[in-house]
Amino acid sequence: MNRALVFNQHLRNKGLKNTRQRLIILETFLDSSFHYSTEELYQVLRKDHPRIGYATVHRTLKLFTECGIAVELNFGDGQTRFEPLYSDHHHDHLVCTRCGKIIEFVEPRIEQLQREVAERYDFSVESHRHELYGRCIKCSQPS
Amino acid sequence: MNRALVFNQHLRNKGLKNTRQRLIILETFLDSSFHYSTEELYQVLRKDHPRIGYATVHRTLKLFTECGIAVELNFGDGQTRFEPLYSDHHHDHLVCTRCGKIIEFVEPRIEQLQREVAERYDFSVESHRHELYGRCIKCSQPS
DNA sequence: AACCAACTGAAATTGAGTTTCAAAAACTAG
DNA sequence: CTAGTTTTTGAAACTCAATTTCAGTTGGTT
Structure with a gap:
């Protein structure tokens, strides 16, 4: 694109x-x-x-x-x-709460489970948001 | 509690x-x-x-x-x-973008995959946010 | 080249969230 | 119970990102 x-x-x-x-x-x-x-x-x-x-x-x-x-x-x-957006490739984010670094991740198995969950509740998904907050490797080193 | x-x-x-x-x-x-x-x-x-x-x-x-x-x-x-919070039981959300209804869901396999993803990037997770947006069953019926 | 609709940037406005402050209420000690 | 101290309250003011306004400018079409 x-x-x-x-x-x-x-x-x-x-x-x-x-x-x-x-x-x-x-x-x-x-x-x-x-x-x-x-x-x-x-x-x-x-x-x-x-x-x-x-x-x-x-x-x-x-x-x-x-x-x-x-x-x-x-x-x-x-x-x-x-x-x-660089491509149509969907991804989610790891967000470092200390330095603000943002890492993108892709995990198709999570996407699949999301579809299962939606089906379980007869819910038709349009979009989603999935973020993990914590410490990136640098920020979790002992200083 | x-x-x-x-x-x-x-x-x-x-x-x-x-x-x-x-x-x-x-x-x-x-x-x-x-x-x-x-x-x-x-x-x-x-x-x-x-x-x-x-x-x-x-x-x-x-x-x-x-x-x-x-x-x-x-x-x-x-x-x-x-x-x-009613218990220590973690859950995430389905959010209907039409009527605003919020459904809570639990999916331990997603939680597990999150841990795997975090490990993959040497990231230590403190919290996360996971929401699916779309139409609940009522709002996806043909009117 | 002339026209007009869209655009720009500065300033004003909005709205959720937060802080301020003087009066009121809750605790604590006598 | 009462006085004294600290925290709380509610109205209003403030903050800050997001959004809108508006008069002057620009794009692009005829």
Whole structure:
């Protein structure tokens, strides 16, 4: 999946415009595998593009989510984070509560059990959230 | 586990006082299996106890969390919800995105796989969050 | 080139959560 | 029981991320 293309399609579909700011934000966002919050991405962009406003960053991240090239994540720190989707490959997260490091994991057997649980309750699943919080290896070393 | 007792212990331990408001909030909270947000519990309490303030409800729910008789949950609707803990029995949630219904589920095999995943990344888990979002049986019937 | 709808960025607004503060209530010691 | 001390309460103020507003700007279409 070419994410820039998907984004442009989305703009066209909705009669939106292809602006300089949106391009810059898209590139910066996709070039990183970091899980940015709006504020963090805004700060990064400000270095090279001081004229781009916070509201524009916010609105553009919402557009990314709308067209499926990003997902909103919430790790309970009071900030919504946005993760660029590199593929259709689903994964979940380990979140270090000390250093904030985020590790992605894939475990098909868990996915399968989720389907079983849903069936047990006649529930049709649209999405899920699964995060493990704790200490990454560095942060669990004795200091 | 007697939750009222645990709460009283907690108050004593921290040199806090046993007030009328705290007792009322505790009873109302435990008498329901509902997953209240602060606002919702406040509205319920207001019917019989119009003098109890929002801030008191908020602070009391925080106390419940501190002493372990409640947990904070966040289902992505912008409101923190509080779940009374009836036992030490861990469970996760199915959340209906249409009617808001919350179903609790237990699946030890998922818990086991979580431990395996954590081990794979040398990660020591402190807590986790696992929610499936979709339609409950009523909301997936053709209307 | 002209037009118009969409966009931008600064500032204002929203809303959940939290804190403040003066009056009230709960405990403690006498 | 009473006085004294500390915590609590509730209303209002504040915080902070998220969202909206709006006047001036830009994109892209004719």
